[in-house]
Each structure stands twice: as C-alpha cells, then as structure tokens.
Amino acid sequence: MTRRLDALRRALLLGACALLASGSALAQEAPDALVKRVSQEVTQIVKTDAKVRAGDQARIREVVESRLLPHFDFSRMTALAMGRHWARATPEQKARLADEFRSLLVRTYSSTLTQYRDQSIDYKPLRADAAATEVTVRTEVVRPGQSPVQIDYGMAKGANGWKAYDVIVGGVSLVTNYRDEFNEQIRSGGIDALVAALVARNKGGGAK
C-alpha cells in the first residue's frame, strides 16, 4: 500500500517536473519559434492596424519600439559593427553609440515596415543542434510578382533568451555594411566623429 502511494507520489513529482521544465522551455523560446512569433505579430499589426495602414509614423515607430526592438541586442550589434575600435571606446561613447545606432535602425525599420504589406513569409527549418548558443534563423519573404527575398537573422542566446544581433537581407549583412561605414567615420575623425555623424543622421539630415 505504502509502496503504491510512493509510486503515485513519484509519478506526480515527475509530472510536476515535466510541467516545470516545459514552463521554462516556454520562457526560453527557441530562436526560430521566436522569429516566427514576432514576425507574425508584426505582420498582423501591419495588415490590421488602421493607424499603421494610414502611415501614421508615430504609431509605426511605437510598434517597432514595443514589438521588434526588445528582441535585438544593440550593444552586441554596435560592438560587432565597431570591430576592433569597440575596445578603445569609453563607456560613455559605447552607450551613446549603441543608443544612436538603435535610433537609426528604428528609423530604417519604421519606414520599411509598410512596404511589406502583401508579403508572406516562409520559415526555413532551423539547422542547429539543441545546445547551440549562436544560430542563423532563415526566412524567405515572398511578394507577389517579385523574386523572393531571403531574410536571415543572426541570433545569440543570452541571459534573457535569444536576441538578434544581425539581419542579413538577400546576403547583405547589416552589421558588415555598418562596419565599413563606422570604420570610415572613425578613420576620418575618431570615435567622436562617428557619434556626431550618427546624431546628425538621426536628426533627420540626409546621407552624404
């Protein structure tokens, strides 16, 4: 009798453990599942939100800020774009760079978002083993009457789950592109020149 109860208790305990485990698995959402969920949420908003459809920039920016940005690791992104110069930057410079770079990407994303109203997205199976802490999540954006565009996300696993540190559109990595841009500014006037260029760009000034 006691032995039976014991077995029951053990089974219950096991079940509880399994539940807990699946709960933490949800918290640590797999990178491809994360990309899929966030893209679907945002696509849904772009299709249904009246203000977004009307091109309300403030609302679009709000969507980008609240839905997309929490899933990006901006200091890592900035560090990668800075390359070897990152180590030489002061903590204040690093903070400002990450902040300005973030603003630039918000602007870029905000104005790109509405272009993709008629898109559908194919999510490619993730080819990485379960223990990996860096993966590339592959997607393909299909637009009527145009050739499909591959959009890949470079993602790394950190303390707060998976976050994107690079976006690769049709083979063009954002981080690699900005590495050239950043290098050029730094070469011409140091890290402060880069900060100044980013600030000027975000204040609405056009590119050179």
Added chain:
Amino acid sequence: MSVPRRVRTGSAAALALAAALSGCATMQEGASSRADPFEPVNRAMYAIHEPIDTNLVRPLAQAWVDYVPRPVQSAVRTFFGNIDDGFSALNGLLQGKWDKAGDDLGRITVNVWGLGLIDIASEAGIPKGEEDFGQTFGFWGIPQGPYLFVPLIGPTTVRDGTGLGLRFYLGPLGYVDEIPLRNVLYGLGALDRRAEALDASAMVDRAAIDKYTFIRRSYLQRREYMVHDGNPPRKDDDE
C-alpha cells in the same frame, strides 16, 4: 555583329580607365580600400551619377511604377526576363548547375506560350534563375578585382563589369537592326532594371551614413552571396 556603339565604347572606356588606373593606384589600409583601390575616381563617378539618377532616372522609374498599367509593366519585365533566363541557363551550364539550367530553359519553353510577355513559368512555380557571367567567373575562381562605380550603370567590379559587357555583346537586342526600335528597347530595359531597384534605393536613403560606402559594401556582399548560391563562406572580415 551589330552591337550598339554606345554600349561598346562605354565598357571599353571603363576597362581602359581601369587598366590605366591600376598602374598608379596606391593601396590604402583596410578591407574596403583593398576592394576599392580606385576610390577617389569612383567617388567622382558617383558624384556624376547621383544627381542624374536622383533628378531624372529615379523619378522616371517611379513614374513607370506608379502610372503605367500593371499588365504593361509585367509584360516588359517578362520580355526582358526571357533574355535573362537565356543567359541564366547558359551560365548555369557553364557552372555545371544542370538543375538550375534546366529550370531556366523550362521557363523559356513555358513562357513561349504567353508569347514571352506573360510570366506563366513563375505562376507555375518554376524558380527564376539569377546566374550571370560575373557569377560564372566567380565560380571558376576568378576574384572580383577592383570595385568600379560607373555612372548610369551603377556599382560593379572589373569581373562583373566584364561579364556585363559580354552579356551586352552577346545579347539579342544587338541584332535588332532598326535603330529607333532598338533604342526604345534598351530604354525600356534600363527603366525596368531601375524600377526593380527602387526599394533598395529607398533603403539606402534611410539607412546609410555615407551612401557611397553603403552601396559598395551592399553590392560586394550581394555578389559574393550570389556566386555561392546563398551560402557564402563565413569570414570575419574585421579589416
């Protein structure tokens, strides 16, 4: 063979320029300048190109997209797409990519039934190949060579530019003997190409700190990606 003189002299001039410059270029530090040893000249070319594109070519392409009826736009794209498919098939064969070449040839065969003006092949789900001579040279192991910016044509390299020249030299439009018609066709083709790149231009406008640099790195990355059919070797090219 009747090849439009404009194109022939244009690419010849570009190649001569490249040859002349390669003698006196001084290498600067950094990965970007290794890829772009003629940067000062290219920037001057870009300075010529930019205002013409912004004030004339780009608005024309935008008007084409905005005002010309969709079926006409897609007929033009399909028409020139057939030529692209032909070259894509040829380049697929030159690289031993039989499946891709088969798709491209299949596309042409199917699209004949739409008189070459309706893209039935895409409707049927036959993927459009994007092989070209520049990629074939790359597949054969020929490096990009110096980056070049050519006004009205845009970003290219010695390798890709040579491929482009070859494509124009072999292209069927050179056989159109009626000059005004041929010029109209060239104009339409160029307009369609530019219209296709409008989204990319808008992206550059918003994202770039320095457009010249942004376009250069985008172009070089994109071509590397295409040569390797979407799986370029990973490298940490931090200068």
